[in-house]
Amino acid sequence: MNKELQTLIDLFLKILHLYSVINKKPKDYGTGDLLYFTEIHTITMVGKNKKINVTRLAEVMGVTKGAISQTIKKLVSKNLILKTNLRNRKEVNLKLSEKGRLVYKGQKSFQKDIFTFAAALYKRGTPEQRDLVRRLFIEIVANMQMRVKVQESAG
Amino acid sequence: MNKELQTLIDLFLKILHLYSVINKKPKDYGTGDLLYFTEIHTITMVGKNKKINVTRLAEVMGVTKGAISQTIKKLVSKNLILKTNLRNRKEVNLKLSEKGRLVYKGQKSFQKDIFTFAAALYKRGTPEQRDLVRRLFIEIVANMQMRVKVQESAG
DNA sequence: GTAATTTTGTTTAGCATCTAAACAAATATA
DNA sequence: TATATTTGTTTAGATGCTAAACAAAATTAC
Secondary structure (H helix, E strand, O other): OHHHHHHHHHHHHHHHHHHHHHOOOOEOOOOOOOEOHHHHHHHHHHHHOOOOOHHHHHHHHOOOHHHHHHHHHHHHHOOOEEEEOOOOOOOOEEEEOHHHHHHHHHHHHHHHHHOHHHHHHHHHOOHHHHHHHHHHHHHHHHHHHHHHHHHHHHO | OHHHHHHHHHHHHHHHHHHHHHOOOOEOOOOOOOEOHHHHHHHHHHHHOOOEOHHHHHHHHOOOHHHHHHHHHHHHHOOOEEEEOOOOOOOOEEEEOHHHHHHHHHHHHHHHHHOHHHHHHHHHOOHHHHHHHHHHHHHHHHHHHHHHHHHHHHO
């Protein structure tokens, strides 16, 4: 069993690594912009969170406000993200432009693609089998989130 | 079911993101060196693959030879990795120093820690439940590896 | 056996991304 | 109103990567 478990952990670590390799190459989702993963990820997060601001985006993405500010500046200049609520120079509200939504949709379908075959496998499983998968993922997320919090309070 | 599946994919993407957040902070595994993830990952790969060389390491890690060469240079200067087979200036064989092995062990136990609770959950599952988990991971790895290969041959 | 080719590793310049810190501007609190 | 807090921006410097030019060694072709 321990060997089986180690193999499984190795598989999981391999997935984590492969995902970063896949996302290293910049992509064009049909807008004419070659976008790096950080840019795409930022667009994804803005698309997912209505009217988010820089500070909250930094929290959600686990980086500093400065990093977000720089990325947003670039994406605004590329007309992928819009700053609304500009009568007020503080508390900027971010939203996607039409072009930004195209990237958002492209990335979503890319993610769906990656998991298409795994999803089919999952669907064919019994309710009991699916239950363990779900609980494992929830447990791993909970553990990792705890670690991030500990890191934040320590650093 | 589709909502359940989307939730699961979101959980998985969250894991991928949290892992990168966790690994962003440099760590000291008791050698006095504050090491960044790239350095730790490189040490891990050298530890896992006996007498590996720069070219193979680049393939395994999905980066260019130049990148590996730079990282190795730094790790050799920190006395974490050793270059053997130096009578021959080509085909360098890499291995961990005593200090490097300490980092290797530290990282291994860190990875084990992350999955401790999930592993306990997995162990309590039935053989049928575990079977789906295994097959899902294998499927995801296969799909991602295929994508990396396609990317390589295309780019 | 020598010449041409391939393989392997290194260096360089330049780019993307991040942090920390200093800062400016707006808001909230005393 | 004065002070403190919150929010966003800018800057300098660091890591890590690529592409390309290069050097050195090994392999292949003739």
